Amino acid sequence: MSYLSVFYAVLFYLATLVFVAGVGYRIFLYARTPAPLKIPTTPAPTTRRGVALRMLREVTLFSSLFKANKWIWLFGWLFHAALLLVLLRHLRYFQEPVWTWVVWIQPFGIYAAWAMLIGLFGLWARRILVDRVRYISSPSDHLMLGLLVAIGVSGVLMKYVWHTDIVALKAFTLGLMYFDWQPLPADAMLLIHLTLVAALMIVFPFSKLLHAPGVFFSPTRNQVDNPRERRHLAPWAARLQSGDGS
Amino acid sequence: MADFDVPELKEYPVIPPVRVGMMAHSKPYVAKPDFQTPLGFPGELVENWEQVAVEKMGELVGKYRGLRVFLDSCVKCGACTDKCHYFLGSSDPKNMPVARQDLFRSVYRRYYTVAGKYFPKLVGARDMTKEVLDDWYSYFHQCSQCRRCSVFCPYGIDTAEISMAAREIMDTVGQGQKYCNEIIGKVFKIGNNLGLPEPALRDTLEGLEEEVKEDTGVDVRFPLDEKGAEVLLVTPSADFFAEPHVDGLIGYAKVLHQAGISWTLSSHASEAANFGMFIGSYDNMRKLALRIRQAALDLGVKRIVFGECGHAWRVAYSFLNTLAGPFDFLDPRYPVPQHICEVTYDLIQRGALTLDKSANDHRVLTYHDSCNVARASRMGDKPGGQFDIPRAIIRAACNHFHDMPADTIGESTFCCGGGGGLLTDDLIELRVKGAMPRMEALKHVVEQHQVTHLAAICAICKSQFSKVLPYYGFTMDQIVSVHQLVSDAIVLGPKD
Numbered sequence: 237m238s239y240l241s242v243f244y245a246v247l248f249y250l251a252t253l254v255f256v257a258g259v260g261y262r263i264f265l266y267a268r269t270p271a272p273l274k275i276p277t278t279p280a281p282t283t284r285r286g287v288a289l290r291m292l293r294e295v296t297l298f299s300s301l302f303k304a305n306k307w308i309w310l311f312g313w314l315f316h317a318a319l320l321l322v323l324l325r326h327l328r329y330f331q332e333p334v335w336t337w338v339v340w341i342q343p344f345g346i347y348a349a350w351a352m353l354i355g356l357f358g359l360w361a362r363r364i365l366v367d368r369v370r371y372i373s374s375p376s377d378h379l380m381l382g383l384l385v386a387i388g389v390s391g392v393l394m395k396y397v398w399h400t401d402i403v404a405l406k407a408f409t410l411g412l413m414y415f416d417w418q419p420l421p422a423d424a425m426l427l428i429h430l431t432l433v434a435a436l437m438i439v440f441p442f443s444k445l446l447h448a449p450g451v452f453f454s455p456t457r458n459q460v461d462n463p464r465e466r467r468h469l470a471p472w473a474a475r476l477q478s479g480d481g482s
Numbered sequence: 483m484a485d486f487d488v489p490e491l492k493e494y495p496v497i498p499p500v501r502v503g504m505m506a507h508s509k510p511y512v513a514k515p516d517f518q519t520p521l522g523f524p525g526e527l528v529e530n531w532e533q534v535a536v537e538k539m540g541e542l543v544g545k546y547r548g549l550r551v552f553l554d555s556c557v558k559c560g561a562c563t564d565k566c567h568y569f570l571g572s573s574d575p576k577n578m579p580v581a582r583q584d585l586f587r588s589v590y591r592r593y594y595t596v597a598g599k600y601f602p603k604l605v606g607a608r609d610m611t612k613e614v615l616d617d618w619y620s621y622f623h624q625c626s627q628c629r630r631c632s633v634f635c636p637y638g639i640d641t642a643e644i645s646m647a648a649r650e651i652m653d654t655v656g657q658g659q660k661y662c663n664e665i666i667g668k669v670f671k672i673g674n675n676l677g678l679p680e681p682a683l684r685d686t687l688e689g690l691e692e693e694v695k696e697d698t699g700v701d702v703r704f705p706l707d708e709k710g711a712e713v714l715l716v717t718p719s720a721d722f723f724a725e726p727h728v729d730g731l732i733g734y735a736k737v738l739h740q741a742g743i744s745w746t747l748s749s750h751a752s753e754a755a756n757f758g759m760f761i762g763s764y765d766n767m768r769k770l771a772l773r774i775r776q777a778a779l780d781l782g783v784k785r786i787v788f789g790e791c792g793h794a795w796r797v798a799y800s801f802l803n804t805l806a807g808p809f810d811f812l813d814p815r816y817p818v819p820q821h822i823c824e825v826t827y828d829l830i831q832r833g834a835l836t837l838d839k840s841a842n843d844h845r846v847l848t849y850h851d852s853c854n855v856a857r858a859s860r861m862g863d864k865p866g867g868q869f870d871i872p873r874a875i876i877r878a879a880c881n882h883f884h885d886m887p888a889d890t891i892g893e894s895t896f897c898c899g900g901g902g903g904l905l906t907d908d909l910i911e912l913r914v915k916g917a918m919p920r921m922e923a924l925k926h927v928v929e930q931h932q933v934t935h936l937a938a939i940c941a942i943c944k945s946q947f948s949k950v951l952p953y954y955g956f957t958m959d960q961i962v963s964v965h966q967l968v969s970d971a972i973v974l975g976p977k978d
């Protein structure tokens with residue numbers, strides 16, 4: 237076993253740990269922090285079922301963003317949908333045997349890589365060309381886009397230019413999962429790709445990428461509009477009440 | 483008329499190029515110690531204010547899930563950048579919702595996130611300094627908490643929540659805003675925002691009784707502190723004498739009279755508006771709300787109805803039960819509370835009112851959805867009732883009605899420019915600039931449909947429009963109350 241393989245094995249355990257623990261901790265904080273007042277942005281659904289549908293529309297169709305700005309919606313949705321397909325395509329590296337539907341989406345996943353890059357470049361172009369968006373962008377916003385673009389480009393290059401030994405790579409990833417380490421092919425593009433992916437997993441819990449779990453906890457979107465029907469009282473607010481006897 | 487540039491109304495809305503610092507000079511008067519202490523805040527900037535501010539920030543983030551999630555979730559996508567009326571009217575980029583939030587977020591990141599602690603430049607994190615505080619004081623008093631940005635944000639990030647938190651932090655370190663805090667103090671001391679004592683209130687109401695008697699020949703009562711009345715009416719104190727507000731109050735009285743519903747105002751709770759919300763203070767908001775509960779108990783009423791008001795209705799609809807409930811001593815057949823528009827609409831539906839639409843034939847109307855009614859509350863039992871019910875009332879009382887362009891009404895409505903504790907003369911430049919998008923939409927229907935009047939159901943909207951309409955070539959009497967239209971159309975006396 238080469239040092240390189242050991243290094244990457246350790247890197248991926250570490251990245252997974254940081255990602256899972258970090259995001260888990262944020263979710264724990266979101267869930268534990270009380271929402272003392274009903275603040276749904278209306279018109280809002282009056283039933284839990286309606287709220288579930290509203291959230292579903294938000295996370296699958298980005299419906300609020302669609303109302304806001306068609307360009308951001310187009311590039312943003314394209315990027316996210318493509319990323320999802322690409323991620324699902326990568327499942328094949330973690331399964332033996334590979335599920336049929338994962339086999340079935342393989343060709344689409346390749347187109348999705350291009351779509352993902354188009355989406356990212358569109359979003360990046362806005363940051364540079366639109367003065368309002370340029371004003372609100374900080375270095376980390378550019379860095380995040382750069383990281384995602386680099387991951388996409390290195391992946392595409394592996395597909396079309398510098399191939400790697402897929403069979404060995406799969407043995408490596410399965411080895412990681414079953415704690416039975418296998419050698420990793422020492423191809424430059426693969427190493428770049430994997431390093432960037434690990435970096436993304438590590439920065440995730442410390443960055444704006446927290447919008448992914450955050451959207452589910454947003455009270456303006458996930459609250460039922462029924463304050464007159466049901467009294468809504470957070471624990472710290474209830475303590476105020478017992479304080480004055482009312 | 484103004485010592486600042488009044489924005490030009492364009493034929494089509496145009497997103498202005500950003501002009502940095504255009505509104506940095508705009509600040510409301512700072513609250514003096516006399517206005518701070520009754521609210522439980524220090525009189526002036528405390529010595530170690532930076533530390534106090536940062537600690538308060540941590541406390542608020544731990545108490546409000548929305549705040550925590552909103553601070554983490556923004557991706558700077560830009561969807562909100564062209565949604566704020568203050569940005570559209572002033573072109574100052576710090577009036578873009580995301581940039582306004584970042585005034586707060588940058589400090590939060592510096593003290594409470596790993597990235598901000600170790601890589602402040604990279605993520606745009608800043609220390610809490612006097613310069614930051616000055617920026618906060620300027621720009622968190624350029625947010626009317628209208629929530630238009632939250633409609634369009636893919637994560638529902640609500641700048642109102644962040645501006646409320648920022649204002650509470652500023653109050654906590656002793657940098658309060660005079661207008662809001664003085665008013666809250668008046669409510670605690672006298673009972674209403676305008677500082678109208680009970681005898682003056684009684685006089686005003688008697689005057690109104692005489693006025694209506696003269697106009698209609700009918701004895702319409704304006705009762706105060708009458709025990710055993712069915713309905714407690716809580717309305718903004720502007721309704722007692724400001725124009726056009728008072729015409730709305732006359733309208734409610736006529737409706738309740740005609741429907742045979744006994745009602746009363748309360749001198750203890752002679753104010754519907756709850757300015758505690760504007761400064762983000764749960765404690766003050768709660769104290770203000772408890773007055774209404776007390777009045778309802780003291781007078782032994784069965785229902786609580788709110789007059790025409792936007793922010794008051796938000797606190798009433800969304801928070802009253804939370805802050806001052808439970809209201810299990812009231813008649814369970816009615817929601818607690820009800821909006822006067824819900825009451826009037828129900829009566830119209832049941833055929834209990836006769837309305838002669840021709841009485842309003844000299845007016846061609848449009849309707850301004852007030853921001854807090856539109857995006858922070860509801861009427862009736864269906865989502866969107868807050869849009870349909872007032873329009874249905876106007877259509878029942880008038881023959882000529884035309885809506886403004888679709889992207890400027892309903893949930894996308896533009897704030898009047900004076901909400902959220904900004905309705906003060908020291909902020910007139912901001913108010914005029916912030917009204918621009920609404921004025922543009924109004925101009926559109928004035929030209930397309932010869933609209934003559936703008937109807938609204940919020941006391942702040944009515945005051946704000948009376949003041950700013952003339953800056954744009956309109957006249958101050960073009961703003962009317964919805965119940966003023968009802969008042970003019972209602973046929974009093976026995977039904978045929």
